[in-house]
Amino acid sequence: MNGKEIAELIAFMEVARSQSFRRAASRLGMSPSAVSHTIRSLETRLGVRVLSRTTRSVSLTQAGERLLERVAPAISDIRQAVHESAAFQTSPQGKIRINLPRIAAQLVLVPRLQAFLERYPRIEVDLVIDDTLTDIVSQGFDAGIRSGERLQQEMVARQLTPALNMAVVGAPSYFARRSPPEVPADLHAHVCINYRWSDSNALYAWTFQEGDRRFDLQVRHALTLNDTSLIVAAVLEGTGLAYLPQNHLQAYFDSGELVRVLSSWTPSIPGFYLYYPHREHMPSALRAFVDFMTGPVDQPLSHTQ
Numbered sequence: 270m271n272g273k274e275i276a277e278l279i280a281f282m283e284v285a286r287s288q289s290f291r292r293a294a295s296r297l298g299m300s301p302s303a304v305s306h307t308i309r310s311l312e313t314r315l316g317v318r319v320l321s322r323t324t325r326s327v328s329l330t331q332a333g334e335r336l337l338e339r340v341a342p343a344i345s346d347i348r349q350a351v352h353e354s355a356a357f358q359t360s361p362q363g364k365i366r367i368n369l370p371r372i373a374a375q376l377v378l379v380p381r382l383q384a385f386l387e388r389y390p391r392i393e394v395d396l397v398i399d400d401t402l403t404d405i406v407s408q409g410f411d412a413g414i415r416s417g418e419r420l421q422q423e424m425v426a427r428q429l430t431p432a433l434n435m436a437v438v439g440a441p442s443y444f445a446r447r448s449p450p451e452v453p454a455d456l457h458a459h460v461c462i463n464y465r466w467s468d469s470n471a472l473y474a475w476t477f478q479e480g481d482r483r484f485d486l487q488v489r490h491a492l493t494l495n496d497t498s499l500i501v502a503a504v505l506e507g508t509g510l511a512y513l514p515q516n517h518l519q520a521y522f523d524s525g526e527l528v529r530v531l532s533s534w535t536p537s538i539p540g541f542y543l544y545y546p547h548r549e550h551m552p553s554a555l556r557a558f559v560d561f562m563t564g565p566v567d568q569p570l571s572h573t574q
Contacts, residue, residue, distance in 0.1 A: 275347075277311035278340050280304050281319060285337050288327050361557040362391035369414035370400045372497045372517050373541050377414065377429050378562070385561050392554045400495060401467045406546055411555050417539025425547050427563045430540035435476070436515040437531045442507035449530045450510075453477045453486050460509030461488040467495045475512045478536040514538075 283293035284304065294301040312318050319333035329337060369378065374396060382394065397410070405413045416433070420426055437450070443460075450456050456475070464473040472493065474485040491509055494500050501518070504511045505526055512535075521527035543562055545555065 273310075274314070275344075277307050277314070279344060280307040281311055281333075282337065282341060282344060284308060284320060284327060285329055285333065290327065360391065361389050361553040363552060363554045364393040364395055365411045365552070365554050365558055366395045366397065366409065367412050367414065367558075368397050368399050368403050368405050368408070368410045370497070371398050372514065373414045373416075374398055376514075376517055377541050381562065385558070388561065389554070389557050392557065394558070400497070405544075411552070412543055412545035412558070414541055414543050417542050420542055420544055423547075424544040426542045426544040427559060428540060429543050429562060430516075432537040432540050434515040434537045435512060435535045436518065436529045437475075437510055437512055437535060438504060438518060438521075438527045438529050439510045440505055440507040440527060441525065443504075443509065444528060446507075449528070451531075453531060453534055456486060456488045456510070459489075460491040462492045462494065462500050462503050462509045462511045463488070463490040464497065464500060464512075465493050465495050473512070476536060476538075477531070477534045479534065483536060 280293065280297060280299075283296050284290055287293045287296065290301045290304050290308075294304045297304065299307075308320060312320075315332075315336075317332045318330050319336055321328045321330055367378075378396065386392070386394070402415070403410070403413065405411075414429065417426075417428075437456070439449075447459060450459060453475075461475075463475075465471070466473065472490065475488055476483055476485050478484075492503060494503070497513065497517070500511050500513065501521075503509065505521070510530075515522075515529065515535075518527055518529075522529060543559060545551075545559070551559075
């Protein structure tokens with residue numbers, strides 16, 4: 270059914286209910302002659318008269334009564350659907366699917382989720398933890414969060430955090446058995462735990478900086494994992510050293526469970542960004558999420574939507 274056919278049915282419903290071409294025209298924002306022409310077009314297409322007209326009155330034919338009985342609920346459903354869709358923009362609601370690595374969820378998103386959900390109780394957030402570089406468009410995600418060095422091209426990107434400081438870390442129990450490294454080359458004599466990207470099968474590079482020069486060091490990987498939480502757990506057990514964002518480990522430094530080494534050699538990397546495809550009409554739920562997550566951390570709660 271095309272738009273012209275739907276317009277004919279809507280005009281028919283208005284004339285049938287008001288029993289007047291003039292009153293129907295007023296409600297539809299049309300001229301009476303345009304409404305009359307629309308009804309004639311409908312009857313021509315159906316091959317049957319749906320309205321009986323006299324100079325004084327308009328009434329339904331038997332075919333018109335049957336048509337109104339079937340069409341009225343369907344048109345009502347369409348109008349309700351349009352109304353509900355418009356409400357999504359005025360009162361943010363619906364589901365948003367976010368793809369992000371575990372470390373970003375722990376550092377950036379989880380600490381702010383409670384406040385977001387309190388502000389927007391009609392929004393459902395579906396977080397998918399994924400340390401690979403997923404194509405969010407083809408996989409049906411509304412947005413993703415990644416380090417600035419791993420953003421998909423042709424995306425709108427909004428910065429969530431400052432640069433992340435990298436750190437080589439180990440547990441006191443590990444250093445009770447081995448002397449801490451003093452320069453990156455000393456890592457060749459240590460047990461190292463590394464991260465492997467699941468999508469490319471590549472190992473995460475241990476990058477160091479001396480002055481303005483950056484270089485990658487190929488350390489001996491006694492243990493390789495594709496989950497940062499497991500890497501942290503292994504380091505805490507004294508299994509070996511790991512190369513991780515310092516921001517993720519501050520609580521362990523404060524408690525003395527982890528010790529940082531080679532601090533003068535480790536550089537920073539771009540922080541986390543929220544990214545999403547450019548859209549002419551962004552869903553209100555996603556717009557609310559983007560604005561909230563990129564706004565001040567201590568923004569006060571407004572009234573419930």
